[in-house]
Structures are given as C-alpha cells and as structure tokens.
Amino acid sequence: MEFGLKKRARHEVKVEVASLETKYPHNVMMYHYPPTEDVHIDEFEELALERLRLLRVLDRASTRNLRVLSDEWKEIVSADLTREGLRSYLRLCSNGGSGKHEADIQTRRRDYLSHFILRLAYCRSEDLARWFVAREMELFRYKFAALSSAEVKQFLESNGFEIHPLTEDQKDEVKDGLYESTAGQSVAKIELLDFYKVPFTQVLDLVRGRRCFLKAGYAYVNTHDLVSLVGTKQQDEIEQGLQAAKTMVDDVEADDRISRTLKALHNSYTGRDYTICRDAAVPIESLDQLSKTSMPLCMRICHEHIRANHHIKHTGRMQYGLFLKGIGVTLEDSLRFWREEFTKKMDADKFTRSYEYNIYHNYGKKGSMVNYTPYSCAKIIKDVAGPGDCHGCPYKNMDQGSLKSKLSSYGLSASAIEEVMFFVSRGHYQIGCGKYFQLTHNSPVEPSINHPNNYFEESQMAMGNRQKRANGSAPPKARIRPDIKGHGDRSMLMGDDDDELWRIAETQERIMQSQKDISEAFNDDLDLTQIDY
C-alpha cells in the first residue's frame, strides 16, 4: 500500500468521479487491492477517525447483545449512525447495490481507504486485530445483506468469484432438496431465489447448521446464505492484510504525525455527538489518562490491574465500578469498558452471563433499582485484600517497601515519598493520600480525603476542568419507596431517567487538554526526581 503523503490542496482531494466509479463500482467490495491513491495527511486522519466511529457504532450494538442483523440490531445501528453523522454509510449499508450517485461513490472511496488505514492501526496487537476483524465482518455482512439477487451476482463477477447461480434447469434437478433444506421459505419464494453450487468445504458453517442442500460434495446455497462463503473469503483477506500491514507499518510511521495518529487511535475519543443531552459524561477512552492524573491510588491500582490482567476480582469490581459511575462514566460506557477488557480473556457470552447483570445493578437498573453510592475511604480501608486482590486502600494494605516503590514508579521523589510515608506509617492513610494529592497536583494545600470520588473531583477542580457542582444536579432527590422487604435503606431510589447524576461541567476538549498539560508537567518533574513542594 502506498499512502504517499503529498501535501495537496484540500479541494483536490475530491478525485474525479468518473475514475472513481470504475475503481469502486460497487457498494460492497472485497478489500483486496491496497489503495494506490495518494492521501493527504489531513484526510488520512479524518478517514481514520471516521471509520473508528463507524466501527464503534457496531461495537455498541453488539455490546447490547443483539443478534447481528436482527431487526432490533439494524434499528439501533441506523439510529446510531445517524446520530454520529455517518448517514452516508447508512446508505452504503442499507441501499445495497451499485448506485451511481456521486455522494455514494465518494462514500465507497472513503469506505475503502479508511478500511486500509485502520489496518495500520489495528495490526499492532492480537487484541486490537481481533476487535477490528470482528467489527469489519459485521459491517461487511450488514452491507452484503442489503444486496438483491442481481447485485449479488454482479458482486461475484466483479470480484472474481467463479460461481454462478443455477440455471432453471439445474435448479429443477435438485428442487426437492432445495425445498427441504431451505427453512422457513415458501415454495414460491424458493422459486425466485438464486442458488449457487459450491464445494461444501467452503461453507462448512452452513453445512454444520444444516442450512443448505448437499449433494455429491456440493452445497447448494441461496443468495442470502452466500455471505457465509464470501464472508470467509473477506475475513481471510482482512486477516492477511493485517499481517501484511505489520511489515509495512514502520515504513508508514516514518512520518511521526501519522505514527502518533495510528498509535493513539484505538483509545482515542472519537467525539460522540452530545447533542442529545449527554453532555460531559466521562468517556472511557480517557480513563487511562485520568487514572494517572486524577484517581487516588486505590483506584489507579484497580485500573492498571484491569488493563494488565483483563480481569479483577469481585470486590475490586465493586470498588472500581461504582467509582467510575461516580465520576460520570455512563452505564453504556461502563458495559463497554468491562466488556472490552474481560472479553480478552473469555468469550463475550461468558462475560454477558456472569458480569453484565452486576453492572446494570450497580447503576440501579436491575432488581430493586437502588442506585448505590460509590465506596468511601472508610469502607475501602476496612475491607482488607487477600492474595489475588487489588482492591482496598493501598496505604493500608501494602507493606511499606512495595508502597514506596509504587509511589516512586508513579513519579514521586524520595523526599516526597518520605512525606507521604510519615503519615502512612502512623496509620493516617487518608492524610497520606491527601499528601500524595498535594504533591502530584502541586497544590498549596493538602485536601482532606475521605472519599475517592471526592479525590477525583478535587483533582479535576485543581486542573480547572470541573466547576463546583451545579445546584441543579445536586444529589438525587430522595424518592421514597415503600420498604418492600422490611429492611435496608431504600432512600436513594432514582427515577429511570435520572441517570446523569454527577457530571463534569466543562467540555471534553478542555479536560483532555489540561490532563495532558498536567501529565506533561508531571513528567518533567519526574525526570528531575524532584517535585516542587
């Protein structure tokens, strides 16, 4: 692939439609030939982010645990695409075929290029690649499903598949078998369907599911099921492409702007459309950053443990999960976050079965609909962690030695560490925590910490990201509900749509920006092993 990075004037980016049409004759294409066109770096970045948004729409849909291509799935996806301003892709995916409108053809080009761009970003690890391939295949199936019989035929021809639909005569010979093996279709429908005769080895999943007629080593596959064959081909194509991309990635990354784009891509915040009153929730893409700048030790440790091990034990999930809710991570993002991590060590199904419920429950969306308050320091300090655990208050739980080295690995100078340890060794964990805050934010005063979420907010405030909580969104109006079981405190019940409890007041850009500022400043200090205090 040659992404020549010539600086071009913007208006030249629109390549001649005529030549595009021959290049991209069809909405659905095999991603086989790497693009040879030169792409300006601005467009390169734009395309990368655009496809990321596209794939994340699909990801969100599968997070909801819907069957791909089910009506409900399509509904969600198309709503989400519209919301993301990706209508053009919606057309690409639902209008099937080979329209001749200029806009559609431009979209095909973007589709094609952006796919190849993301290959560069997603070839760098197994995990990323797996995610990428899964989303791409969902996209492919989505597009393919919109094709009519004629369009499928055309697709096969223009992509060098040597298969042709049965002629009427051929179809006649096997029609009994077809009737029998085509579930849920009336005879009349079957008459109209195209069928393809292919070696059964190419559609093993259909064979396994008894979804096609078999005869003499050949499977008879109808137009719709053909996606099985074509899809496998496409998947090979992409997987091989990722392999190939690995070898050329160094080359492309010679340009450091590209290199930065690509590396930052998979956890970059794609700027959700907040028009729908979802303003200023904390996107999970910024958690890595936040864990370094604004989370207290206990939470940062959880976060890093999760990222490293793709798992965390139950009490840790409670502690960190509720904390995340408290800082403004939405339910959807929470689900996505845990899922993305855990799914690296278990299949999606297992995750859904054993963890999803609890996340909903923590957000007050299941059972008695109680919306739980995140753990306080007192609580966290109380429950001591066992061997495999990483929850609890590190100041309390860790032995002095490992605590010290942890602090130093987080950039504290020797003298700063001593200052923290002074309190810790006396059992004043929260004060030590406050000291750590003061040192890392180089703040004039040391705040008294008694709640991790308080620490977080204090930190955001120090960075100028969050204002004092607006009066309007103060803690929930207690809506008392009769105490059903005669025990427990149910005073914090919340209405279904009372979700956005605590939020950040400023825009996303500012948050990201000053986090960067802080961590850069912090890193400078780090090199000098001395922090001003």
Add this chain to the structure above:
RNA sequence: GGCGGC
C-alpha cells in the same frame, strides 16, 4: 464475593 431459585 455472598445469598437465593431451578
């Protein structure tokens, strides 16, 4: 992780 249900 606990409790509970089949």
Add this chain to the structure above:
DNA sequence: GCCGCCAACATA
C-alpha cells in the same frame, strides 16, 4: 450447570 439479587452512604 443455568439464572436473579445484593452491597453504599462523602458532599458544599
């Protein structure tokens, strides 16, 4: 083996 339900509580 499958599943549902629970825990919490700072706070200006």
